[in-house]
Amino acid sequence: MVWHKSRVPETRIVQVADDELKDAVTDACALLRAGEVVALPTETVYGLAADALNPTAVAKIFAAKERPSFDPLIVHIASRGDLKSVAIVPDDIADAVNKLTNAFWPGPLTLILPKHPDVPDLVTSGLATVAVRQSAHPVFRAVNKELGRPIAAPSANRFGRISPTSASAVMKELGDRIPLIVDGGACSEGVESTIISIEPRDGKKPIFRLHRAGPVTKEQLQEFGKVEKVREVQLDAPMAPGQLASHYAPLTPLILLENIADFTPEEGKKYGLLSYTGDDDSPYVTLHEWDAIESLSPGSGKLAEAAIRLFFVMRELDEAGLDAIIAEPVSETGLGVAIMDRLRRAAVRP
Ligand code: TXA
Ligand code: MG
Numbered sequence: 405m406v407w408h409k410s411r412v413p414e415t416r417i418v419q420v421a422d423d424e425l426k427d428a429v430t431d432a433c434a435l436l437r438a439g440e441v442v443a444l445p446t447e448t449v450y451g452l453a454a455d456a457l458n459p460t461a462v463a464k465i466f467a468a469k470e471r472p473s474f475d476p477l478i479v480h481i482a483s484r485g486d487l488k489s490v491a492i493v494p495d496d497i498a499d500a501v502n503k504l505t506n507a508f509w510p511g512p513l514t515l516i517l518p519k520h521p522d523v524p525d526l527v528t529s530g531l532a533t534v535a536v537r538q539s540a541h542p543v544f545r546a547v548n549k550e551l552g553r554p555i556a557a558p559s560a561n562r563f564g565r566i567s568p569t570s571a572s573a574v575m576k577e578l579g580d581r582i583p584l585i586v587d588g589g590a591c592s593e594g595v596e597s598t599i600i601s602i603e604p605r606d607g608k609k610p611i612f613r614l615h616r617a618g619p620v621t622k623e624q625l626q627e628f629g630k631v632e633k634v635r636e637v638q639l640d641a642p643m644a645p646g647q648l649a650s651h652y653a654p655l656t657p658l659i660l661l662e663n664i665a666d667f668t669p670e671e672g673k674k675y676g677l678l679s680y681t682g683d684d685d686s687p688y689v690t691l692h693e694w695d696a697i698e699s700l701s702p703g704s705g706k707l708a709e710a711a712i713r714l715f716f717v718m719r720e721l722d723e724a725g726l727d728a729i730i731a732e733p734v735s736e737t738g739l740g741v742a743i744m745d746r747l748r749r750a751a752v753r754p
Pocket of ligand 2: 559
């Protein structure tokens with residue numbers, strides 16, 4: 405295990421090599437048991453973890469992130485058998501829950517279910533429902549299992565900012581605020597989990613309400629039910645910042661340029677391009693003399709690669725001293741839906 409002192413002396417980063425997983429897990433669990441928060445890698449983004457059944461520990465998540473308490477957290481469980489300890493699965497959706505968890509857990513699918521009374525109200529912001537998932541990341545899974553308790557973990561960024569997909573990004577977001585970051589390398593999905601709630605239908609496949617687009621796509625979910633948007637009334641109920649118009653935002657204004665003709669650069673200003681492929685002959689690349697170009701999927705244009713690189717590339721451009729970031733849209737199919745959702749929320753309103 406490599407220990408290195410970070411920029412900020414209070415925060416340790418511990419890097420996990422395959423054969424040293426155990427030490428990092430022991431370390432993280434000791435802090436979690438003491439009611440502390442720890443940043444852990446998941447397959448989607450890095451999470452800021454606390455013991456989900458300890459409200460004092462959970463309060464530290466909200467404090468470190470400066471997150472408003474009306475925004476509920478996702479609870480992570482170590483095994484499917486643990487689901488009943490945090491949620492109540494109604495009979496009329498039990499079959500759907502079984503099929504979904506069989507197909508997608510461990511993995512980037514979060515289910516909104518009626519909450520178990522043991523889950524503190526602070527975790528769910530007083531809602532009657534709880535968001536649950538089982539992470540597929542070996543480090544997160546090992547900590548969750550060793551701790552023997554559910555883990556509340558939102559993305560490890562300050563409220564409203566870009567989600568971290570590496571330990572160094574967590575360091576930039578929360579470095580002076582938390583005692584430990586477990587470095588498990590870059591996240592393999594790159595965008596946050598898909599969030600759904602389930603509505604039963606007599607004699608028909610259930611309806612899945614899509615609360616947040618993510619790595620598990622609409623196309624994948626359709627095998628098990630009908631995918632529909634969240635109804636307006638449901639949207640007001642939890643003020644869910646993942647769904648707030650402005651979120652995942654860099655400090656540099658980001659403009660999502662859906663129509664190339666809309667770009668009117670101002671004299672003397674520095675513009676960077678967040679390109680899909682970065683190809684020399686792409687109309688976005690040739691549109692302007694960019695001060696910086698970053699590509700989501702260099703050369704080939706693959707949505708999975710674009711998702712993995714999205715927050716990393718946003719962060720790079722945010723740190724490039726630009727006046728504005730111009731983002732090229734990607735096609736809204738499969739993972740492209742989650743990517744465009746994040747770009748729209750990161751973008752400044754016209
Ligand atoms: O991939 C992920 O889901 C990551 C990793 C760390 O697991 N976590 C994550 O958490 O993205 P966070 O807090 O950044 O986003 C959780 C979203 C928020 O938009 C929150 O409002 C919503 O889940 N949420 C949580 N509980 C909910 C509930 N009971 N009903 C509706 N939305 C809920
Ligand atoms: Mg988040």
